[in-house]
Amino acid sequence: MQEKEAFKRLVRLSLSGICLLGQVGIYIRFLYLYYFEPIKQNLQFFEKGEALFIAIYAVLIFFFSNMYGGMRIGYLKNGEVIFSQIFATLLADLITYGQISIMITALYPIEPFFHMLTMQVAWVVVWINISTFIYQHIFAPxxxxxxxxxxxxxxxxxxxxxxxxxxxxxxxxxxxxxxxxxxxxxxxxxxxxxxxxxxxxxxxxxxxxxxxxxxxxxxxPKITDVILKGAEQLSLFDTPILFTREYKMSIDQRFVKRLIDIVCSLVLIVLTSPLMLLTALAVKIYDGGPILYKQVRCTIGGKEFRIMKFRSMSADAEKDGKARLASKNDARITPVGKFIRVCRLDELPQLFNILKGEMSFIGPRPERPEIIAQYLEVMPEFKFRLRVKAGLAGYAQVYGKYNTTPYDKLKLDLYYIENYSVWMDIKLMFLTLKILLMPDSTEGIESTQITAMKQSNAELLEKRARLDREARERIEKEHRERAAHEAEVLERQKAEKKQEEETAE
The missing domain is CATH 3.40.50.2300 (Response regulator)
Incomplete structure (x- = not known):
């Protein structure tokens, strides 16, 4: 088994390596055809400087491919691997474009880069499809x-x-x-x-x-398994001990996290201000209603704050006063709202929540107090999510979906809380860029649901009780049948043994 798994990994790495080599090869071709000449006119290349230039691109494409899952052929779905690899290529090409523009002290014409990216995308699509075909024919499910x-x-x-x-x-x-x-x-x-x-x-x-x-x-995993996975280990009197801290972030981690929030939110507010202006105009012009949608949510320690979003639903979407998540094909979502939801433009005003310190870039998504109360009735551990500040994006959003069940979201968010590091925040920021472009991450809940639970609390509790009762009855019936069968076999064996003894006499 171990040899088979090692061989499987070798095949996966080989197929991924060929894909990366093909992309780097296309880059080298365009590098010598278009890019080196204007660079050399501005800069005097040192010996083997061209090799360093190529190496930097190779490291970039490998880093992004590994981060986004573009090298996980046979592990992720074929379409997801292709999407991840294309996204990684786009980021590497954008960085290289900026690098070349800086070196020639002017914006380089975009056409050669567009042609290079097109060729790389075509290579990725063709080769990953071939690789998936090869992998699936070598290794059975x-x-x-x-x-x-x-x-x-x-x-x-x-x-x-x-x-x-x-x-x-x-x-x-x-x-x-x-x-x-x-x-x-x-x-x-x-x-x-x-x-x-x-x-x-x-x-x-x-x-x-x-x-x-x-x-x-x-x-x-159970909730306790996730907590223990983030526990620290120490040896006390030659005995290994695991311990969980009463706090999850040290003072230096909190300082760095807040510094990142302030700097990034300020930069993004400036960069996205034209988009926010256009979105505000579109929302206002469509139905004349309010531009922003403000709602009470809970952050660290259950503290309430008013989250801000561009309004994507009709102004009377919750006229009945009931709190409910967006469902699939929700009629309350306006055409403008549908577009800004897909593009995630509705979330941009939350940059101001982050700047004010009510939220962070990365953390568990904030929920309404009334929805939290509903979850707590059947899942008291849900309050564990409130141990850190709420986030614009989080571990559960990157590795889950909008309609992921609360219990699974809790486990994902707890993994983030218990294993926190600044590097994890940075990694999740990069991964969020990919998630923003994936349509299934915005999939709504069923139209019959109010929260992300599959049923309301009363229905869920009733169903659990019924299932437990049915399971007990089924198991008791199986035990009775097995006992009766064993008794029957035992009686038959006794009868056969008695008959053999009588025959022997």
Missing amino acids: RQMLLIHGDRPYDDIVAKFGTRKDKYDICKCISYRVGYDDIFMEILEPYDAIVIWDIPVDVRNKILKFCYGHSIRVYIM
Whole structure:
């Protein structure tokens, strides 16, 4: 198994490497055809200076490709790999364009760069499609066994089902069948085991068994698992100890984070002011209603503030007084609102919230007090998100979606809180640029929902109780049937043994 995984990684790196070499090769061609001559007229190149120029571009394209996932052929969806690689190429080309313009002390004509980018995009699309075809024909989907608890597991099976090229859940069994049956099933020729929403003590025993037999395991983490993942380790009297701090950011981290917020918000307010002016005019001209939409949200410690957005819905969108998230094909969204939502222009006024210190660039997205209250009724741990300042973008937005369930968002945000670093903030800022252009990240909730929960609290609690009751009844029935079957087998064995004894006599 280990050799197979090493070979798989080697193939993935080789295919990605060829893609990057092709892009660098196109860059070199244009470099010698168009760029070097005007640069040499302005600057005296030192020996091997051209090689350094090429090396800088290669490092840039590798850095952005690695960051955005453009090298994850066979791991991410084909379209996402192509999009990520194109976006990485665009950033590398823009930086190089600025570099060349500075060196010739004038803006270089854009046409050669446009032609170069077009050729690179064509190469990326063709090669990644070829690479995906090669990868999928070499490596079959991973055959997996799912071990589940008493609650529904259809959702996770459906999520794995969206990547049939990568995962194949062959069988699902309940942890209630007992350790012996589970361990026997695990030893069947599966490539991996999925442990989904089962009691911690049972999960730990299964995990140790898989680890002892060198079997790959995918686990749905509990809240405590996410907290422990961010814990620090120390050795006290030769005993390893994990500890979690009562605070998540040191004073120097808070200072740097606030400095980044102030500088970046000021710069972006200046740069985007023409866009904000045009957006304000479009919103006002369309229906004559208010330009800004202000709403009470909660930030660090549950402190309330008024978040600002450009209004994207009709002025009477919440005339019934109920707080609800935008749903798919929401009729309340105006045509102008639909456009500014797709382009994320509606979020620009939040730069002023950041400048005022009410928000940060990166952090858990702020929720309404009434929606938080609804979540807390069924999920008390939701308040953990309030340990840091709310953000314009966050870990849950980069790695989740608008309609990701609150429980999953909580785990994603907790991972950010427990593993915070300034570098993580910078990385998430870069990744947010990619997410802004991906349409599925703005997908709304279902029209029947008020929050991102799949049902209202009462319905959810009622469904959980019903499912628990049905699960208990089903398991009790299975146990009765198994006991009856075992008793029947035992009686038959006794009868056969008695008959053999009588025959022997």
